[in-house]
Structure formats: structure tokens, C-alpha cells
Amino acid sequence: MGKRFSRGPDGAAASRKRQKVVHEAPTSEEIHASRQLQQLLSFSQDPVRARHGLQSFKLFLDDLLNPDSDHGDRPRILRDYLQSARPAGDDDENAKRQQELVARNLSADKGKAFIISPTLRMLKEAVSFDGGAIARPLFRARASMLKSLARNMGIVHIGDEAEDTKRPSARTNAILFFLSALKFLHPEAKKELLSQRDIVSALTRDVKQDPPYLVRELLEGLRSHVLLDGKLPREAKAGLLNTSTLTRVSALYQYRLDATAAEGPSIADSAHEFLLTACTNPTCGVLRQDSGFYPREIDPNAAIPAAELDDLGLEAIVWMNKFKTEVPVRNYTLSNFLPNLRPWSSVKQSELITSIFKVAPELVASYFLTNKSFTFEPKLSATWIGYAAFLFNTVTLPIPDYFCRATAFPELPPPTSIVIDNILPLPLNQKALSRSLANKSNMISFFATRILVVAIGKLDTAIKMHQDSSHSNKSAWAEAARRLADEFCQRSPGIKEMINSYRSIPEGDLLHREAASRLLRLCYEVLPQVALMAKFDVSPFLETALSRLSKQELDDPKDFALSLKELENLLAIAGYSPGMRWFAASEALSLSPFTLLLKVCVDAPHGVALEAIRRVLNFVAVEQQLVPADDKHPGLLALLEALQSLRQSSPDSVTPLWPFLDNCLTRCANAPVKYVEKMQEVIQEATGTAGQDLEGAVASPVAMAILEQLPFVAAKEEGQATLKALGRFLPNFLGLSATAGESRPLLSLIFSKMVPHLADSKGKLAKAGVPQGLEFELNPRPHTTETKPKKPNATTAGQEEAKSEPAMDAETLENTLHMPDGLEADNSALVKWATKTVDELVDEGYLTSLIALLVSEHASIRKEALVNILKTAAKIKQSEYEEKEQVWLLLSELAETARDNIHDGPLPSPIASFACHALNVLRDPLSSLYAKVNTFLTRGPVWTLDRLPLVDEVLSEEGPPVVAGGGADAAHYTQISWLLGYLLDGLRTPCDLELFHKKRARGPVLERVLALAANPYMRLPLRTQVLRLLYRATCVEGGSTTLTTRFGIVNWLDARQAGCCTDGGDGAGEAAVLGGLRRRVWETCDQERVRVWSKGALGEGVSSV
Amino acid sequence: MASSQKPDQEIAAEFTSYYLQRATTEFAEDLDKVRAADDFKNDALQMLVSALQQGTALFSPEEQRRIVTDAARPESKP
Structure with missing residues (x-):
């Protein structure tokens, strides 16, 4: 190809350049026409x-x-x-x-x-x-x-x-x-x-x-x-x-x-x-009205025959499981638009998506289903953090009203997969979350923790919405709620991983520690069954938090307040877990957790809100009988106020007091009765010698413990300093106790016995006595005046008061105490098990569903179940399952027991229920019941039908020693919890109830359970379990009448209600439950018979509650 | 007491600033690593700050008030 010739020396340049136009100023002329x-x-x-x-x-x-x-x-x-x-x-x-x-x-x-x-x-x-x-x-x-x-x-x-x-x-x-x-x-x-x-x-x-x-x-x-x-x-x-x-x-x-x-x-x-x-x-024009968690195309109000719902549960709803891979939406424009955004790289894009999610909730599940490429695998990068922030915002979005942005709940619950996709969106799976929690970067685990905190809060809301009293298909909604909780547990890391993550947080990371403890607390509140299974011992964490707070290393009051939040979370967990050892000092600590908590309160920077901690202190003090369990008594307040005012006037004096006080408090908690008796001795002595009538006078047992321990102070190291401090502290303490309503004459008497041991060479203390008119200046105090000694006729007045207390309405009571039938018949269990592995049979409930069929009303089903149980037993025996011998033995004995007894009627529910619950014990060789269940199984091949297995073994065991040591007490309460669970599932029919009130060597089972609830160390969850059992009894035909005439349940409930301390929120709540239960007993009993039985005493009073 | 109460907005701002200051102290090391990451550009800083402070949503307005103001306020007498 030849070269192109240029047209001239500068032709190329000339041809490319545009010719310049020169504009000259235009001329003009004036216009006249x-x-x-x-x-x-x-x-x-x-x-x-x-x-x-x-x-x-x-x-x-x-x-x-x-x-x-x-x-x-x-x-x-x-x-x-x-x-x-x-x-x-x-x-x-x-x-x-x-x-x-x-x-x-x-x-x-x-x-x-x-x-x-x-x-x-x-x-x-x-x-x-x-x-x-x-x-x-x-x-x-x-x-x-x-x-x-x-x-x-x-x-x-x-x-x-x-x-x-x-x-x-x-x-x-x-x-x-x-x-x-x-x-x-x-x-x-x-x-x-x-x-x-x-x-x-x-x-x-x-x-x-x-x-x-x-x-x-x-x-x-x-x-x-x-x-x-x-x-x-x-x-x-x-x-x-x-x-x-x-x-x-x-x-x-x-x-x-x-x-x-x-x-x-x-x-x-x-x-x-x-x-x-x-x-x-x-x-x-873009946004279309959707129906929240119900996808397009489905009818949430579809009429499904009740029988079908009863038989098949949620399986009767054809679309229930349909939306696990794809969700049809109304907002297709938005649905197509969203994947073009990059929420992980820009705050605004993230905000745009979440704002769209908020107005079109149907898009959340579908968005994550169609955008699977982006994972939550932890990596310390800006992108991961951006994605975590986006997911956090998504989880924080509110649940649409009634799940469908309507004004009432539809007939049927929304698909569980969609609800869970909104609570823990797909990228937040168990693997990614677990790895984030365990990540060596603290920030990553912090972000994961925060997401879980909001997710579990949202789960709580969703479950409560499922349990709303307005639902017409209650059983379907209840089943959906259970599924939801199960699904959540499958996506969320286990509680053990959360505990481990908490454990690995550096001491000084207050924000992170607060979040992690909040997560654990929420687990206990929202998923108690799962949380309690982890056997988490909160004490070491509590001790760390207490010692950090009591060392006062936090200069910034805000840091202190944040640390207190962590402490509050731990205290709440301690309240939920059975067997918290309040009065056992560990090796690492010089003081018991209770005294440390008291010390934190006293040492807190001026003005920090301590209400929650004061409540816990008071609750424990009342429960351990350090102070009188009287509604009007301000509990530990006098002690706290006296310590705080001493700290203000003479800060150095408080330090030597702690070991002494700890000793007194621990002794008093371990043997409260001893100090009540000592007080009686003082009262009688006064009546005998001085002629003073102090009958019914009240003072705190802890004052008696102090009196008892005073003589030993002088011999100890720093004894003189302690005595000097006590000389300042005691008059104040006793004076405040008097102001708070305790008996002044009795306190004066106690003080006079204390004085000889105090450093009072000039007799000043003796002369001054217990000071009068002391005011609570640092703590708000319920108004009380000093009481005169009470006459013993106060009990009737107390009863009347109790009866006028508000009781829970029937609906709330049902929500609180009603438990679904654990032996509910699911006939499909007969065929389902065949395709499952042995692990699945035992661990996923197929076996228990089969066992439950032994209580079926239909003889053919029972027989079929028996045959299948024998088959499963054989299958398990031949397998590699670790506990196969014991499980086989259990099933064989159950079959042997059932064989001759299911022709004419169902197997007694407690027997079937025992088998189911025992199976769960056998799965876990670390269970504290493992030995008991095995001993029971080796005792003989057939069980006695009219005895409730293992009840004696668990209930007759000595309660925990009050001086708590090791996990013995925790194990005891775990066993009680197991027993109550099995009894609850085993109480379904009038025949079952007979087994509960049949006379036995140690008294009827129900009577022993009622006695159990009087144990002051038993915590609220277990007490509630007892009430659930009673509630179940009222659901059984003739149950309420039996409870009233055989067990005096009305008086028992009265007594329990009077015993509830009403200073904290929990006590009042429990009192309302008890009141509601009393009304239910009355409403469901044979009222004529009960009136005659009680000679008219029951009737008006109860029904007026 | 009510008269000396700060408005909620002020409390929220104070709490957010405290929260951020705490978070940056606790995760200083990790934050440095993120800043050195390849994908730390453009809006990343804004993203990081916003991500850190969204955790304030875990604290109810009352909790925020307690942490921010109680420490500075003399306790009221009954």
C-alpha cells in the first residue's frame, strides 16, 4: 500500500484545522418605521x-x-x-x-x-x-x-x-x-x-x-x-x-x-x-402494596377443615413449605432493581435497600434467595464490615403488622421459612455466624454478636405474635411458633459457642462484653430450653465482673455504668439458671458474690443508677432469709444505707468491715433458722428478766448474726480496726433498721448486748444507744413508720389482702401456664421412622413420637406402635449407636410392660412420658440422671404400672447442702426440672390423675410436688413448672375438684401468694399467676361439691378474685 | 429532676459519641487492619463509622440516658 501524498508542505496541518472565523462587531442603525x-x-x-x-x-x-x-x-x-x-x-x-x-x-x-x-x-x-x-x-x-x-x-x-x-x-x-x-x-x-x-x-x-x-x-x-x-x-x-x-x-x-x-x-x-x-x-408508581410475609398467590385465610389441621398440623397447609427456594413477589420492578445495588460498599445504597425492605417486606426473603453469591464468611475487610452493617439493618427492620400489614391476623400462620429469612437472612447461616463468633478478630465477633442480639429480639417478637390470643387456629399457630424456634436454633450458633465467644473477650472490652452478656441473657429469656441445656455456670463471669467493678479501676463513670449493664445481664442469667451460689466465695475471690455485689453498690460512683442491682440484692436477701420476708420491710436497704453513709463520712472505715460482714451474711444465709431462734431467745429473755413484752417484735436475722460474731473479731488480724469501724457502723445500721420499721426495743436490746464487745472505753456508745430519727438520705425508701409489736391475729387480715390482689385473666394465664401435649398422637410416626437412621430416630424425636402412640385411643394404633417399637429396638441393637444397649433395654422393657396392658385401654401416660424423657437422658451420659435411669432399667424387665418411675429416687434425695459446694445443687435442680417435665407430659387423663394422688408410703406424688414448691431455694422457672403441672391438672376432667378436696389447693395457693415478695417485678407477676390459677381452679371445679365440702368457706371469696 | 433533663436527641448524640469512642478504643488494632485492606476506598470510612455506631440501637433510650447522664447527675433525694 502506497503512502498518501501530502498536498503541500503544510497541507496536513492545514486540512485538519477548522478555519478560524473572525467575528467583527456588527454594525447597526436606528429604526424609525x-x-x-x-x-x-x-x-x-x-x-x-x-x-x-x-x-x-x-x-x-x-x-x-x-x-x-x-x-x-x-x-x-x-x-x-x-x-x-x-x-x-x-x-x-x-x-x-x-x-x-x-x-x-x-x-x-x-x-x-x-x-x-x-x-x-x-x-x-x-x-x-x-x-x-x-x-x-x-x-x-x-x-x-x-x-x-x-x-x-x-x-x-x-x-x-x-x-x-x-x-x-x-x-x-x-x-x-x-x-x-x-x-x-x-x-x-x-x-x-x-x-x-x-x-x-x-x-x-x-x-x-x-x-x-x-x-x-x-x-x-x-x-x-x-x-x-x-x-x-x-x-x-x-x-x-x-x-x-x-x-x-x-x-x-x-x-x-x-x-x-x-x-x-x-x-x-x-x-x-x-x-x-x-x-x-x-x-x-413503582411500589406495590404487598402482603408482608405472605407471598403473592397464596390465601392466608383459606378454609382448612379443623379435622385436617388437627391430624396433619401445618402439613395440612399446602403452601407452608413451598417458599424455601423461591418467593413470588408483587414488586417485580423493585425485585429486579435491587440486585444492581452494592449495599456493602455504600452507606446510602444500604439505606436505600433497607428503606425499600421496610415498605415492601415481601422482598427480604426473595432478595437473599436470588442473591446467593455474596457470603458472610468472616474476613477483616471493608466489604465484610459493610455487608455486616447491611445485614444488621435488615435484621433490625420491624415485622409487618399482623405479618401481613393488615388490621388483624389471618387464619393461617405465614410460611415459617419466610419468617426466619427475615429474622436471620440466608447469608447468616450457622457456619458463617459460628466462624464469626470464634474469629480471632474481636471486631468480627462483636459484629456477629450484635446481629444475633437483634435477631433473637426479633424472634421473641415473632413468637409472641404467633401466640397472640386472637388466633382462631391456635394449634397451627403454636406449631408454627415451635418450628420457628427450631429453625432459629438451626441457623444460629449454639449457646456454647456464644459462651466461648464471651469467654474470649479481653477484660477491658466493656462494649463487647456487654453485647455478649446481653446475647446470653436473651437466650435465657427467649429460648430457655436451649439455654438451660448448656449447663452454663454463670458464677465465674459474675465474679469477674464483680471484682472488676469493686476494684474501681474504671475512671470514667460512663464506663462504670456500661460495666453495670453487663453485671445486670449476668445477674439476670443467674436468676434463670438453677443453683447460683450466692454465698460461696471461690478461691479467686476473698468475698462471696453476694457481698461483692453489695460492695459494688456501696462503692459505685455517686449517682450511678443501681436500681436493678438493689432489686437483686433484696431478692436474694429475702430468699435466703437475711431479712424478714415481709412486703413492708425494706429488706437490705438499712444495711446498704448505713454502709453508704459510712463510706461518705469515713471512707477508710468501710474496708475492714467487708470480711466481717461477709462472714456474718454467709452464716446467716446458711442457717437462717438458727438466728431466728436466737432472736426468740433474746425476746424471751427480755420478757423474763425485764418484763418487756416483745412478742411478735421484728428484727433482721442478720443483726443477730452480727451479734453472734462480734466476740471473735478482736482475736483476728486488724481486729481493732474492724471494731473501730463497727463502732461507727452499728449504731447507724440499727437506727436505720428502726426507722425502716423494725422493733426499736428489740434493736436496743441487741445493741446493748453488742456494746461490751465494741471499743467503747468512755461509754459513749452505751450512753447514746440506738439513735433515733435517722433518715434514709441515699436510697429512696418506701414510706414506713416504726411498727408496734404485732399481735398474732394478723394472718386473717393478710388473707383478705391477698384475695383483693389482682389476678391474671384467663387468657394470660393460659399463655403463661398452658403447655402443649407432649404425647400428642401423630399417626404418621408409624411409617416415618422406617427410613431414618438410628441417630435420627433417637435424636430427632421419631422414637418418642412412636412411644407416644402407646397412649392412643385406638387399640389398633397402640398395637401397631408396639410392633414398631420392637422393630426399632432390634434395629438399634444392630447399629453402631453409642448408647444402643441402654436404648434397646429401655425400649424392650417398655414393650414388655405395654404388651399385656394395651388391649383394653391406653398405656398410662406417665409411663409413656417417662420412657420418652428417659430416652433423652440415655442420649447424654453426662446427665446427672444417667446413673438413676440405668439403675432403674436394670432392676427388672417389667415396670409396675401404678407407680410413677423414679419419682421417689429424685424427690427423696437429700436437698443440696445449704453451704453450696461444687455442682451438687445445680445437679439436684436439674433432676427436679427433668422430673417436673416428665410428670407434666404424663398428666393427661383422669386415670393419670389417679396415679398422682394415689396414697403411697411417702405421700401422694402431687402432695410431694406441692411441698417442693415451698423450697425457698427453688427458682422461678421451676416454681412455674409446678404451677404448669397444676394448670394441667385443672384441664383434666374432675382435676380441679380433686385438687381442692384432696390437696387443699386453694389454701396452698393463698399461702404461696402471701409468700411472694412484692417488691420486685417478678414477685408481683408470680402473685398474679397464683391468683389467676386460684380462680381457674374455682371455675373448673364442681362448685356445689366444693361448697359442701368446705362448709361454705370456699365460694364467695374465691369467685370474687 | 424533670426540669434538668436533657432532650432525647442530645442524649442520643452524647451516647453515640461515647459508643464510638469506646468501640474505636476496643477495636483499635482491627480497625487499623481494615484501613490497610485492599478494599478500603471511597466511602469505606463513612461505612465503617456508620457500621460501628449502628450498635447504639441495642440500647433503649432509657439505657442510653442512664449511661450518659446518671454518672453526672447527683442522685435525687426522696
Whole structure:
């Protein structure tokens, strides 16, 4: 190929360069007549002449606009000119010619922007002329006016430098014309304009390259004249706001041409505002009303025959399991748009998605199902943190009202998979969360912990919504709630992992520790069965937190308050877990946890709120009988106040007191009765010698313990310092006790016995006695005046008071105490087990479902179940299952026991229930019941049907030694908990109830259970379990009558209610439960019979509760 | 006491600032590592701050008030 010859020495350069046009200032002339004006403006090929004419006209107009000049003839000249220039007779022909001209200009060759742009500018002026006066006729000529508009929108500025605002591109002019048209056209016309797909598409295709001012005008114009135009129908808006428009606008989040110093919001901010409005405002045409957690296409109110629901449970609802891989949605535009956003890299995009989720909750599950590529695998990177933040925001979103944004719950519960996808979205699976919790980076585990905290809170809300009393299909909703909890446990890390994560947090990371302890506390509150299974011993954590707080290393009071939050969480956990050892000092600690807690209270920086901790101290003090269990007694307050005021007046004196006080408190807690008796001795002594009548006088047992220990102080190290401190402390303490309502004469007597042991050489203390009129200055105190010694007839008054207390209504009572039937028949169990592995049989409940069928009403089912149990036993025996021998033995003995007894009726429920619960024990060789169950099994091949297995073994075991040591007490309460669970499942029919009240060597089982609840060391969860058993008994035919006439249940409930301490929230709540239960007993018993039995004593009083 | 109470917004702002200050102290080492990561650019800093402070949502307004103000307020007398 030959080289191209250049045309001359500088030909190449000359040909590429555009010829420079030199503009000289145009000439002009003054205008005196319309005729002259007409000549000047007539078309001319000669540019000099043309410019001369235009310049003259411009100066003429300038002068006309100048208000100061004398216009003379000018207005008339202009009017005459316009008259003459007007097209002759407005004929159509003329108009058509002009339209054709415009159309031709608009569709000129792409390169002729110098023709297209001015035409577009002229059209823009025309459409906005006089407030849109001629917009309507212009639109009628749309065939010409909008000619090639879409194409012209595509003629963009080309070049490296930014578009010059003085020389806008054809695209810019086209957009500005379009926006003016939107502004001035009437809604019908706008609707048609927006239905032109090519125009709408061209409008945003190149928006990323547009100059900033144009982007702003575009967004603002579309916002005011489309999005927020109330007269424009939704469909018209939807025409504009399709997925691709939204996606292109979202590209502006990465807009690069923004001037850095520009005032006002950035383009990204404007785009964000635009998208927020477009996607979340239902009038904008994008957002459609969905039905929350119920996907499109399903009918949440479908009528399903009750029998079918009873038989099959949730399986009767065909769509219940249908949405695990795909969720059909109504908001398809949004659903297609969302995957284009990058929530992990931008706060705004994350905010946009969550705002959309909030108004269209149906999208949450579907979003994560269709965007599986992004995982939550922990990695210390900005992207992971961004994703974690996005997920946190998603989990924090509220659950839609009634799950469906309606005004009442539908008949059927929402698909469980969708609810759980909203609580723990798919990327938050067990593996990823566990690895995050265990990650060596503390920040990663912190983020995971926080997500779990909000998730479990949301789970709580969802479960409560499932348990709402207004549901008509209660059993289906209850089953769905159980499934939900199960699903949650499968996605969430186990509690052991949470505990380990908590354990690994450095001591000083207060924020992290608070979050981790909050998570554990929530587990106990929301999923108690799971939490209690972990056998978590909270004591070491509590001790660490206490010692950190008591060492006072936290300078910032805010840090102290935050640390207190952690302590509160731990205290709450201690309240839920059985067998917290309050009065056992570990090796690491010099004081018991209780005294440490007291010390934290006393040493707390001035003003820190200690209400929750005071409540715990009081609760424990009452429970351990350190102080009288009287509603009006302010509990430990006198001790606390005396210590606090001592700390203020003489800070050094408090330190030597702690070991002494700890000793006294521990002794008193371990043997409270001893000190009550000692007090009686003092009272009697006073009556005998001084003739004082102190019968019924009240003082705290702890004061007696102090008196007893005083003589030993002097012998100890630092004894003198302690005695000196006690000399300051004791008068104050006793004085405050008197102010708080204890008996002053008795306290004076005790003080006089104390004085000889105190350092009181000058007799000052003895002379002053117990000071009078001391005020509580540091602690708010319930108003009490010093009481006179009470006469013993106070009991009747107490009863009346108890009866007027509020009782829980029937519905709340049912929610609190009703437990689903653990032996509910599921006939499908007969076939389901066959395909399962032995592990699944034992661990996933297939075996227990089979056992439960032995209590079926139908003989054929029972027999079938028996055969299948024998088959499973054989299968297990041949397997590699670790505990196969014991499980086989259990099943064989059960079968042997059942064989001859199921022809005429069901197996007694307690027997079946025992088998089910024993099976769970055998699965876990570490269980404290393991030995007991095995001993029972080896005792003989057949069980006695009219005895409840293992009841004696568990109940007759000595209670834990009060001086708590090791885990013995915890094990004891675990066994009680197991026993109550098995008894509860075993009480279903009147025949079962007979077994519960049958006379036995050590008394009827029910009587022994009632006695159990009187154990002051037993915690609320176990006490509630006893009440559940009673509630179950009232559900059995004749149960309430038996409870009343055989067990005096009304008096028992009265006594329990009177014993509830009402200072804290828990006590009042329990009292209400007891009251509600009493009413239920009365309402469900044979009232005539009970009236006769009680000789009329029961009736009015109970029913008036 | 009511008259000296700060408005909720002020409390929330104070608490957020305390929360952030605590978080940056506790996770200083990790934060340095994130800042050195390849993908730390553009909006990442804003993202990081927003991610850290969203944890304030775990604390109810009362809890926030307690932590921020109780320490500075003399306890009221009965």
C-alpha cells in the first residue's frame, strides 16, 4: 500500500484545522418605521447584512425594555411590524409548512448539531412561553415537535474536557426541552409522552456522562413533574420508573464529574433522594402494596377443615413449605432493581435497600434467595464490615403488622421459612455466624454478636405474635411458633459457642462484653430450653465482673455504668439458671458474690443508677432469709444505707468491715433458722428478766448474726480496726433498721448486748444507744413508720389482702401456664421412622413420637406402635449407636410392660412420658440422671404400672447442702426440672390423675410436688413448672375438684401468694399467676361439691378474685 | 429532676459519641487492619463509622440516658 501524498508542505496541518472565523462587531442603525424594520429583518445570504439587521433590532428592543428612556413611536413601530409579519390568515397550509420545517431540522443529520440544538432551544422556549400558553397546540403537533427526540437525546458531547455550559450538546438541549414539556403539559399529554419507550429509555441512557447541572435539572424535573405530580396516573409514572431507569439513576452513586467545591447536595445525594422517593412512595408508581410475609398467590385465610389441621398440623397447609427456594413477589420492578445495588460498599445504597425492605417486606426473603453469591464468611475487610452493617439493618427492620400489614391476623400462620429469612437472612447461616463468633478478630465477633442480639429480639417478637390470643387456629399457630424456634436454633450458633465467644473477650472490652452478656441473657429469656441445656455456670463471669467493678479501676463513670449493664445481664442469667451460689466465695475471690455485689453498690460512683442491682440484692436477701420476708420491710436497704453513709463520712472505715460482714451474711444465709431462734431467745429473755413484752417484735436475722460474731473479731488480724469501724457502723445500721420499721426495743436490746464487745472505753456508745430519727438520705425508701409489736391475729387480715390482689385473666394465664401435649398422637410416626437412621430416630424425636402412640385411643394404633417399637429396638441393637444397649433395654422393657396392658385401654401416660424423657437422658451420659435411669432399667424387665418411675429416687434425695459446694445443687435442680417435665407430659387423663394422688408410703406424688414448691431455694422457672403441672391438672376432667378436696389447693395457693415478695417485678407477676390459677381452679371445679365440702368457706371469696 | 433533663436527641448524640469512642478504643488494632485492606476506598470510612455506631440501637433510650447522664447527675433525694 502506497503512502498518501501530502498536498503541500503544510497541507496536513492545514486540512485538519477548522478555519478560524473572525467575528467583527456588527454594525447597526436606528429604526424609525415598521417598514424599515421589515427590510432589516428580511432574509439575507450576506452575513454582514444579516448581522447588521439583527443588531439594529436588538438595540431597538433594548431601548424598549429600558424603563427610563422615552420610547416615543417605538411601541407602534413594533406593533405595525408584527401585524405585517403575521402569517396571512392563520391558514393551515402555513402552519403545516412550519411544522415540516421544524421536523426537518430535528431529524437533520446527526453531525448537524448546529441545526438540531437551536431548534430544540426554540421548542423549549415555545413550550414554556407565557406559562405554557401554547404547550397544548404544540403537543397536538407532536409528530413534528417530538421528531427524533430519542435520537437527539443520544447526541452527546464528545471530548475529554467537560461539556461547555455555553455550548450545550444536542442531548442537553433535548433533555431541557423534554423537561420543559413535562413542566407545562397537561397530565394526559404527559402520560402519552412518558409512554414513548424510546424517549424514556434515551432520557437516562447516558446520564452518567451528563454535566452536573443537567443531572440536577433532570432529577429535579422528574421528581417534581412526574414522581410528585398527584394528577399523573400511576401507570404513567411506572412507564418512566422501570428497572432500567432506576438502575441508571443508581449508577449516579458513582458519579465522577461532580465539582468538588459545588454548593448544595452532591449528585450522589440527589440521586439517593430521588430513588428513595421513587421506590418507597406508593404514589410514584413503582411500589406495590404487598402482603408482608405472605407471598403473592397464596390465601392466608383459606378454609382448612379443623379435622385436617388437627391430624396433619401445618402439613395440612399446602403452601407452608413451598417458599424455601423461591418467593413470588408483587414488586417485580423493585425485585429486579435491587440486585444492581452494592449495599456493602455504600452507606446510602444500604439505606436505600433497607428503606425499600421496610415498605415492601415481601422482598427480604426473595432478595437473599436470588442473591446467593455474596457470603458472610468472616474476613477483616471493608466489604465484610459493610455487608455486616447491611445485614444488621435488615435484621433490625420491624415485622409487618399482623405479618401481613393488615388490621388483624389471618387464619393461617405465614410460611415459617419466610419468617426466619427475615429474622436471620440466608447469608447468616450457622457456619458463617459460628466462624464469626470464634474469629480471632474481636471486631468480627462483636459484629456477629450484635446481629444475633437483634435477631433473637426479633424472634421473641415473632413468637409472641404467633401466640397472640386472637388466633382462631391456635394449634397451627403454636406449631408454627415451635418450628420457628427450631429453625432459629438451626441457623444460629449454639449457646456454647456464644459462651466461648464471651469467654474470649479481653477484660477491658466493656462494649463487647456487654453485647455478649446481653446475647446470653436473651437466650435465657427467649429460648430457655436451649439455654438451660448448656449447663452454663454463670458464677465465674459474675465474679469477674464483680471484682472488676469493686476494684474501681474504671475512671470514667460512663464506663462504670456500661460495666453495670453487663453485671445486670449476668445477674439476670443467674436468676434463670438453677443453683447460683450466692454465698460461696471461690478461691479467686476473698468475698462471696453476694457481698461483692453489695460492695459494688456501696462503692459505685455517686449517682450511678443501681436500681436493678438493689432489686437483686433484696431478692436474694429475702430468699435466703437475711431479712424478714415481709412486703413492708425494706429488706437490705438499712444495711446498704448505713454502709453508704459510712463510706461518705469515713471512707477508710468501710474496708475492714467487708470480711466481717461477709462472714456474718454467709452464716446467716446458711442457717437462717438458727438466728431466728436466737432472736426468740433474746425476746424471751427480755420478757423474763425485764418484763418487756416483745412478742411478735421484728428484727433482721442478720443483726443477730452480727451479734453472734462480734466476740471473735478482736482475736483476728486488724481486729481493732474492724471494731473501730463497727463502732461507727452499728449504731447507724440499727437506727436505720428502726426507722425502716423494725422493733426499736428489740434493736436496743441487741445493741446493748453488742456494746461490751465494741471499743467503747468512755461509754459513749452505751450512753447514746440506738439513735433515733435517722433518715434514709441515699436510697429512696418506701414510706414506713416504726411498727408496734404485732399481735398474732394478723394472718386473717393478710388473707383478705391477698384475695383483693389482682389476678391474671384467663387468657394470660393460659399463655403463661398452658403447655402443649407432649404425647400428642401423630399417626404418621408409624411409617416415618422406617427410613431414618438410628441417630435420627433417637435424636430427632421419631422414637418418642412412636412411644407416644402407646397412649392412643385406638387399640389398633397402640398395637401397631408396639410392633414398631420392637422393630426399632432390634434395629438399634444392630447399629453402631453409642448408647444402643441402654436404648434397646429401655425400649424392650417398655414393650414388655405395654404388651399385656394395651388391649383394653391406653398405656398410662406417665409411663409413656417417662420412657420418652428417659430416652433423652440415655442420649447424654453426662446427665446427672444417667446413673438413676440405668439403675432403674436394670432392676427388672417389667415396670409396675401404678407407680410413677423414679419419682421417689429424685424427690427423696437429700436437698443440696445449704453451704453450696461444687455442682451438687445445680445437679439436684436439674433432676427436679427433668422430673417436673416428665410428670407434666404424663398428666393427661383422669386415670393419670389417679396415679398422682394415689396414697403411697411417702405421700401422694402431687402432695410431694406441692411441698417442693415451698423450697425457698427453688427458682422461678421451676416454681412455674409446678404451677404448669397444676394448670394441667385443672384441664383434666374432675382435676380441679380433686385438687381442692384432696390437696387443699386453694389454701396452698393463698399461702404461696402471701409468700411472694412484692417488691420486685417478678414477685408481683408470680402473685398474679397464683391468683389467676386460684380462680381457674374455682371455675373448673364442681362448685356445689366444693361448697359442701368446705362448709361454705370456699365460694364467695374465691369467685370474687 | 424533670426540669434538668436533657432532650432525647442530645442524649442520643452524647451516647453515640461515647459508643464510638469506646468501640474505636476496643477495636483499635482491627480497625487499623481494615484501613490497610485492599478494599478500603471511597466511602469505606463513612461505612465503617456508620457500621460501628449502628450498635447504639441495642440500647433503649432509657439505657442510653442512664449511661450518659446518671454518672453526672447527683442522685435525687426522696
